[in-house]
Amino acid sequence: MKNSVSLCRVLPILLISGIFCLSAPGPVSAENGEVYVYNWSEYMPDSVLSDFQKETGIKVVYTTYDSNEAMFAKVKLLDGGGYDLVFPSTYFVDRMGKEGLIQPIDKSRISNLKHLDPSLMDKPYDPGNIYSVPYLWGSTAIGVNSAFVDKEKVTGWNDLWDPAYKNRVLLTNDLREVFGMGLKVLGYSGNDTDPAHIEAAYEKLRTLMPNVRLFASDSPKLPFLNQEVTIGMIWNGEIYMASQENPEIGYIYPKEGAMLWMDSMVIPRNARNVENAHVFIDYLLRPEVAKTISEEIGYATPNTAALELMAPEVRNNPTVYPDAETVQKGEFQVDVGDAILIYQKYWEKLKAGQ
Amino acid sequence: MTRSRFFSRFYLGFIFLFLYLPLLILIVYSFNKSKYGTGWTGWTLHWYRSLWDNTLLLDAAVNSLIVAGISSVAATAIGTLAAVAFYRYRFIGRKVLYSLVYVVMMSPDIVMGISLLIFFILVGLPIGFRTLLLSHITFCLPFVVVTVYARISGFDPRVIEAARDLGAGEFQTFRYILLPLLMPAVISGWLLSFTLSLDDVIVSFFVTGPSFEILPLKIYSMVRLGVKPEVNALSTVLFGFTLIMVTLSQLLVKEKKR
C-alpha cells in the first residue's frame, strides 16, 4: 500500500519531465536549412510556401502575429533574434530601423528587385530601401454602400461628418489612422507631431462620434456586408473583397488625400538564416509568384512585372490599383517618435468620453 | 413533484440551448458557400476539403491540443495539492503565497505575458514549447486552487482526524480520503484549465517560440483579412470528435458498472 504511488500523481510528473527532455530543438529535416517567417495569418498562400520548399529544399517555418505593435514588442524583447523574415507595415519599418532591430538587405543577392515599381520605392519610412523590400501595399480611404449613399456626393473625409450618416459610419480601430484622418481634414499631415494640431484633430474627431457606429480592425468589410454601416474609413482590399459579394459596395479616394501603407519584408538583426531569407525574398519577387500572392490575398503588388501578367479587370481596378495622381496625393505613415504619447492621450479621451 | 421536474428539465434544457446556440451557428456556417458569413448562399463541403489541405492550421490545432492537455493535467495536479496544502498545513509564507495565487488572476494578460517573457530571458530559458507550457500551467493554477479550496473548506475535519487516529499517513489521507471527496472539484478545475489553455492568445503570443504555432494565435491573426470558414470546419470536426469521445467514455463507464 505504501509503495503504490497513485498513477494520477506520477503521470503528470512523468509527462512533464519527458516533455522537457524531448523538447530540445528538433533535428533539421530540410536539406538546405530553414527560414523562420513571422507574418500575418493567411498573408502568404500555402501554394507559395510549398512550391518554395519543393524547389529549394528550404523549410519555411511560419508563425503569426495579430498586430504590428505586438510583433514589434516581441521582436524587440527577443533582441532581433529568433525570426529570419518579418513583415512590418510602413512606420514600423521606420521604427525598427531606427532602433537597430533589423539589418540592411544585401541587394546583390536579390536579382528580382528590378521588377519593383520605382514610384513605390524610396519612401520616407525607409529612404533608399536599405532595410525593407516591399511585399504588398494598399490604401485607407472611404468605403460606401451605394444602395444607401450617393457616391457622387462623397468627395472627401469631411463628408463623413454629414449628420445624414448618424450612427452609420465605420472607422478602423487604429489611432494613427483615425487621427490621420482628423489631421488631414484640418489640412495637416497625418504624421504631424505638433501637440496643438493633434489636439485640434481631437476636437474635430469628437464631433464625429455621434456618427460612428463602430470601430473595427477585424474584417471591417463585415459591417458593410451586414448593412450595419453605409460609409466609413476602410482598407481597399476589404472593399475589393466585399464588392465581389455585393457590387454596390465601392471605394472612394478622398480629396484631402488617402492614407497609404506598405507591408515590407525585413530581416531582423540577429536572424540565424540570413542567406535563406534572401533566397526567399528573391523567390517572392518573381513575377508569377507575386501575381499569385496578390490575386489570392486581394491586395496590390508593387511588382510591375507581376502586374503585366494580371487580368486587365484587376490591373485596371482603381480600388486595388489607384492611378499615379492618387498615389501622389496620398501619404505614407511614418514613425512619430514620442508624439505617440500625445496621440495615445487623446485617443483615450476620445474613447472614454462616450 | 412532476411539475417541478418539468420545470427543472425545461430550465436545464434552455440553458444548454443558450450555451450551444453559437456553436450550432458556427457548425451550420461551416457548410455555407459564402466566405464571409454574411448570408446563406448554399451548401458546400468545400471548406472541409480545403481544411484537409491546410497543414499550417491543422498543425497549430494539434500543437494547441498537446499544450492544453499537458498543462491542464499539470495545473490540476499542482493546484489540487496547493489547495490541500493551503487548507491543511501551516507553513511560513502561507498567506503570502495564497494571495499570490489570486494575483495571477488579477493581472491583465498582457502584463503577465510580457513579464514572463522578460523573466524567461533573464533566467536564460530558450523561448519555445517549454516556456509556453510553464506559462499555461501558471495561469491555469488559480482556477484549480479556488475551485478545489471552495470544496475542501467546510468538510468535516473529524473525518480526517479519524483517519489519522487509525494510523493513516499524510499521503494516504490525501489519496484515499481527501482526493475522492474532492474529485468533482478536481474535475471541474481540470475542465476549466483545459478551456483556458486552448483559448489563450495574449500570454501565449509572448512566450511561444518562432517554431511553435498555436491555434488561437493563428485564428486571431486571421482577422486582418477575414477568418476563413475553414476555421469553422476545424471547430466542427474537433467538436464532433470530442463529443464522440465523451459519449463513448460515458457508455463504457456504464458498462463497467454493470
Place this chain on the structure above:
Amino acid sequence: MRDKSLFRRLVIGVVFFWITVFVFFPNLLVVITSFLKRNPVRFVEASFTLESYRSLFEPVFFQIFIQSFKNALVATLVCLVISYPFAYLLCRIRPSVRRYLLVLVIIPFWTSSLIRTYALVILLKGNGILNTLLVAVGVIHQPLQILYNEGAVFCGLVYTLLPFMILPLYAAIEKLDPQLVEAAYDLGAGRLQVFARVILPLTLPGIIAGCILVFLPALGLFYIPDLLGGAKLMLLGNFIRDQFLTARNWPFGAAASVILTAVMGIMLFAYYRSLKRFNGSVME
C-alpha cells in the same frame, strides 16, 4: 511518521517553488517597472520616479475603471443568477448522467472565443437570426439594433464567462447532503427558510469561488466587448494593452496594472473579512 513529513514537505515545496518562481518574480518585475522612467528606445531606464502613478490620477483613468468595473459586476451577477439554479438542478440528476452533462456544458468553449463571438454577431446583427425571428413572430416591426451596443456586450460577456460560474458552483453544491435539506423541511421550515438558512450558507464557498472566477477575468476582458460593442468604449484591458504596445509607456502600463491588482486585492480582502463576521468559520 516519515511518510507524513515527506509528502507534506514535497507538497509544500512544489507549491512554494512554483508560485515563487513563476508568480512572485515576474510580478516583482512589474512592480519594479512601475517605478522606473520611460525610455523611448529601451522601454525603461533605471531611474526611480513616481511619475507613472501621478499620471494615473486623471479623470480619464477613473472613467475607464468605472466602466470596466460596471461591465464585470453586471456580468458576474447575471452569471450567478443564471448558473445557481442550473448547478443546483444539475446536482439533482443521477451521478453518472450528471458528470456527462457537466462536460457537455464546457465542450462548446473549446472552440475559439473569436469565432464564437462571430457566431454571436450572426445571431444579433440587424438582419440576423434573432431579429428575423422576432420580426417574423411579430413581436417587433423594425429590427433591433442590439449589435454594437451595451446589450450585445453583456450577452457576449455572460456567454463567455458562464462556465466559470457553473463549474465552481457545481463542485460546491454537489457536496450538499440532501438529507440535511429533508431534515429542515421535516422540522417545518418553509421553502424560503430552507434556502436562506440551509442551502445558501452551505454553498456559499461555491458562490464566492464562482464570483471570483468570473469577476476578475471580466475586469480585464476587452476583446469581446470590442467586437460586440464596436470598440467605442475604452476598457482597462485596452488601456493597459495600449500603454505597453502602442504608446510603449511600460512604467505607466505597469503602474495601472499594479493599481488594478491592489484595488481588486483590497476588495477581495474586505469581502472576506465581512463574510467572516457574518458566517463564522466558513472560510479559514
